[in-house]
Amino acid sequence: MRSNNGHECNPEILAKRVRLKTLRLIHRVRSSHIGSAFSMTDLLAVLYTKILRVDPNRPDWAERDRFILSKGHACAPLYVVLAERGFFPGEWLNDFYQNGARLAGHATHVGIPGVDVSTGSLGHGLPIACGMALAGKRDGKAHRVFTMLSDGECDEGSTWEAVLFAPHHQLDNLITIVDYNKIQSLGTVKEVLGLEPFAAKWRAFGWAVREIDGHDLEQIEQVLSNVPFEAGKPTCVVAHTVKGKGVSFMENKLLWHYRAPDRAEMAKALAELGVEG
């Protein structure tokens, strides 16, 4: 399925293309975070085909929904999605992460249509999203503010400052998705700093919460199409995901927070993604 401007709007096809292109990008430039990229790829694909009211031809459209990738280290698939949706030419991806590139290894707004907020240090996205949501409320605007958090950045105090803030101000135009892949930088979330009972914590702070399978495209769409879940409450979607989802030998492996695939691994990964190496 293609939109009238020729850009992909089927989430399944988009997710597949994003995994493939992200894999190739990361392999070519030997950057990190492929595991974090693949765990949220399906969420991104649904957001950018079915949920976000954005217009690639008017990236600064005042009434657009905002999307902040708070887990800025997983920017590669965001760049791919934006290119696929026509926010900027696909050729821009070619020099991602390279000398002189504008596409940095963490989400960067400078000169990149479709990226409103630069991130990279964890725990910054949700407070900014709160400010945008509050401004929208006070101005009587209809747009929503979406932000994607990693589970690791739920260690940050600044995240919890904002978790307190949003329900107090009844920001039901704010939607937080947590990519709960359960592996952070040096180990599993359970080993490093446990978050459970995670959904219950968000609920206790005053959010309307749903837990979903972050790789079930239909469920993602169904849930995100019905926000806010409760009037007057901010929305939290705890998306249970698999780090490295889509490539069997990367799945649930801490190593792929860092490693870029070599040639042999690349061939294997491509085969799993349904492409001849």
Added chain:
Amino acid sequence: MRGAFFRALLRLAEQDERVHLIVGDLGFGVVEDFAQRFPKRFLNVGVAEQNMTGVAVGMALSGKIVFTYSIANFPILRCLEQVRNDICYHNANVKIVAVGGGFAYGSLGSTHHATEDLAIMRALPKMVVVAPGDPVEAEAATEAVATHPGPCYLRLGRAGEAEVHHGQIHFKLGKAIQVRDGKDLTLVTTGGLLETAVRVAESLDHAGLQTRVLSMHTVKPLDADAILAAALETGAVFTLEEHSVIGGLGGAVAELLAEATEGLVTFKRFGIPSAFSSVVGTQEYLRAQHGLSVESLEAAIRSTLEKKRTLTASTAS
């Protein structure tokens, strides 16, 4: 200065509906007026400076002019990375206001001594750093930062300082105000020591040293022209600030003079050594403890000039 700031802020808010005030649960007795008159443009985020700064950026990126307000180091150091990444990198229209610069909260202890703020803020790209010298400058500075489209840090003193300027001043960000002229030396000052600087100058005048005083209310961008003119015309430049001698006004002027005059100018920084004060006390007491009283400064300046004169004489002979 605090009263002057709020007077100007209320005026600005009346004129421009983009003006917002966000506080970190501080400002008892001074924020209520704004909160009552502009409830939809006021926000108390609670004791949460990181979130305060992020929220301010989110609002600024939605078209608002946002003032964040807290005391001493809280709105900049607790949330320094939010200031750098979120405010500065996004060139967000946020004005950070800290009341209690230097030793204004002297008795409250080192946690409340804002003595490195100018240096830290000055190091950040895009940040304009302003420390007005008296209530008249504070009022003008508030209007100036509101008009400047981008990040600003406004360091205020406390409440109840004397007015040094009488009548209208011409206040422009990045342009020093010459408070008095002189041909023998120049005192460059920022923040609440302006009154002290003027008194030192008067005293030196009586001793036959005609002293120029520059109020360098904007530490960044620095008014290089005014400093180089002072160096050329008076031959001796002294900086005076209620701040560490590292990286603030003294540091900025030293960098400028070292590169532009090849060390030919007599120069000395007066400020606070890089140390935590071993005692507490009133602002006046702690200033005196750190050599920032009128008497100590006058003596130190005369001694520096005397040494220079002796050195020059011995070199000449």
